[in-house]
Amino acid sequence: MSLPRQAHGAPRVRHWSPPGPLDLAATLGVLRRGQYDPGHRVEGDVFWRATRTPEGPATLRLTPGVRAQAWGPGADWALDQLPTLLGALDDPSALEPRHRLLHEARRRHPGLRLTRTGLVLESLIPAILEQKVTTREAYRAWRTLLRRHGEPAPGPHPELRVMPTPRTWALIPSWEWHRAGVDHKRSSAVLRAVRLAPRLEEAAAMELPAARDRLCHVPGVGPWTAAETLQRSNGDPDAVTVGDLHLPGSIGYALAGERDADDARMLELLAPYAGQRHRATRLILAHGPRRPRRAPRFAPVDIARL
Numbered sequence: 001m002s003l004p005r006q007a008h009g010a011p012r013v014r015h016w017s018p019p020g021p022l023d024l025a026a027t028l029g030v031l032r033r034g035q036y037d038p039g040h041r042v043e044g045d046v047f048w049r050a051t052r053t054p055e056g057p058a059t060l061r062l063t064p065g066v067r068a069q070a071w072g073p074g075a076d077w078a079l080d081q082l083p084t085l086l087g088a089l090d091d092p093s094a095l096e097p098r099h100r101l102l103h104e105a106r107r108r109h110p111g112l113r114l115t116r117t118g119l120v121l122e123s124l125i126p127a128i129l130e131q132k133v134t135t136r137e138a139y140r141a142w143r144t145l146l147r148r149h150g151e152p153a154p155g156p157h158p159e160l161r162v163m164p165t166p167r168t169w170a171l172i173p174s175w176e177w178h179r180a181g182v183d184h185k186r187s188s189a190v191l192r193a194v195r196l197a198p199r200l201e202e203a204a205a206m207e208l209p210a211a212r213d214r215l216c217h218v219p220g221v222g223p224w225t226a227a228e229t230l231q232r233s234n235g236d237p238d239a240v241t242v243g244d245l246h247l248p249g250s251i252g253y254a255l256a257g258e259r260d261a262d263d264a265r266m267l268e269l270l271a272p273y274a275g276q277r278h279r280a281t282r283l284i285l286a287h288g289p290r291r292p293r294r295a296p297r298f299a300p301v302d303i304a305r306l
Contacts, residue, residue: 009071011061011069011070011071011075011155012069012070012071012075012076012079013067013068013069013070014067014068014070014079014082015065015066015067015068016066016068016082016083016086017066018066018083018086018087018088018113019088020092020110020111021110021111022066022086022087022111022113023109023110023111023112023113024045024047024062024064024066024086025042025047026109026111026112026286027086027087027111027112027113027114027115028040028047028049028062028085028086028115029042030115030231030232030282031049031115031117031123031232033126033138033139033142033143034135034139034142034143036139036143037139037142037143037146038050038143038146038147038150038159038160038161039051039122039146039150039160039161039162039163041157041159041160045063045064046061046062046063047060047061047062047063048060048061048062048157048160049062050153050157050160050161050162050163051074051078051117051119051122051162051163052074052119052122052162052163052165053073053074053077053078053081053119054074054077054201055073055074055076055077056072056073056074057072057073057074057151057153057154057162058070058071058072058073058074058075058077058078058154059071059072059075059153059154059155059157059160060078060082061155061157066082066086068082069155070155071153071154071155071156072153072154072155073154075154081117081118084116084118084235085115085116085117085118086113086115087113087114087115087116087235089116089235090113090114090116090235090237091237092106092110092112092113092279094237094275094276094279095237095273095276095279095280095283096273098272098273099255101254101255101284101287102280102283102284104287105283105284105286105287106283108287109283109286109287112282112283112286114231114235114236114237114278114279114282115232115235116232116233116234116235117204117232117233118204118205118233119201119204119233120200120201120203120204120215120229120233121163121166121193121194121197121200121201122163122233123228123229123231123232123233124193124200124215124221124225124229124233125163125169125190125193125194126138126142127224127225127228127229128186128189128190128193128220128221128225129141129142129145129182129186129190130228131185131186131189131224131225137181140180140181141180141181141182144179144180144181145164145172145176145180145182146161146163146164147161148176148180149164149168149169149172149176150162150163150164151164166194166195166197167194169190169191169194170191170194170195172187174187185220186220188220189218189219189220189221192218192219192220193218193220193221196218199214200214200215200218202214203215203230203233203234204233204234208230208234208236208238208239211230211234211236212226212227212230212239215229215230222243223242223243224241224242224243224244226239227239227240227241227242227278228241231278236278237275237276237277237278237279238274238275238276238277238278239277239278240266240267240270240277240278240281241281242263242266242267243263247266247281248261248262248263248265248266249261250284250285250290251266251269251270251281251284252265252266252269253289253290254284254287254288254289255269255284256269
């Protein structure tokens with residue numbers, strides 16, 4: 001992609017040497033909500049990220065090395081947080097594999113680290129949108145809302161959008177949520193969350209049990225949504241996504257050959273990795289094997305057409 005820098009101002013630049021192997025795509029991929037997420041783009045070995053920092057919007061362009069370029073009012077904050085974003089505070093050695101699959105997964109994916117964005121709403125809102133719907137529906141809703149109500153990201157990338165401010169989220173009319181395919185229950189949960197934005201953002205610096213309690217205090221935010229958020233905002237290595245439609249079967253099949261495992265069985269299989277259950281899950285999903293499908297995919301309901 002041609003980068004017409006003169007039209008956007010010179011980016012701020014930082015070089016950082018990670019303390020060990022680092023796979024940018026594997027580490028930051030969990031932040032993308034689908035291939036066409038307006039907040040993130042992967043182009044070859046370049047990872048683009050648009051974010052709303054405490055100091056304002058910022059765009060990051062990351063290349064292996066690590067070389068980071070940043071644009072926007074939040075550029076300095078984004079570059080200051082770069083090591084944390086890329087797993088500098090993470091300790092992959094804390095996981096002690098007790099299953100041959102995890103031994104092999106860690107050997108094959110040494111650069112997979114747990115990101116920590118330090119930003120709560122940007123992970124909480126898409127997690128709310130993913131409640132009780134297919135991944136495709138949730139990604140479409142996120143994409144639609146960012147394109148219609150986000151703002152162009154600073155810097156040269158023409159397709160990136162920055163997540164709306166809490167005030168902008170609060171002013172989205174009901175028919176726009178409907179157009180995006182978001183039902184009243186999920187939109188109401190988002191609206192409750194943005195009204196508490198300052199308090200929720202504090203959770204990024206809290207101890208994990210207190211952070212979970214802070215998020216779950218919001219009506220419409222339960223353990224599933226809190227785990228999905230804290231995995232990203234706080235780099236929680238133990239946050240297990242309980243209540244997911246597919247995850248128990250995937251973990252059960254990988255560790256015990258049981259494709260019909262439920263949440264209780266998943267937690268039993270992950271019990272030896274207490275404190276590192278999310279890391280174990282990430283490695284399992286990265287390495288496989290995949291559970292065979294036995295039925296057609298769930299057919300989504302297009303709320304926007306109702």
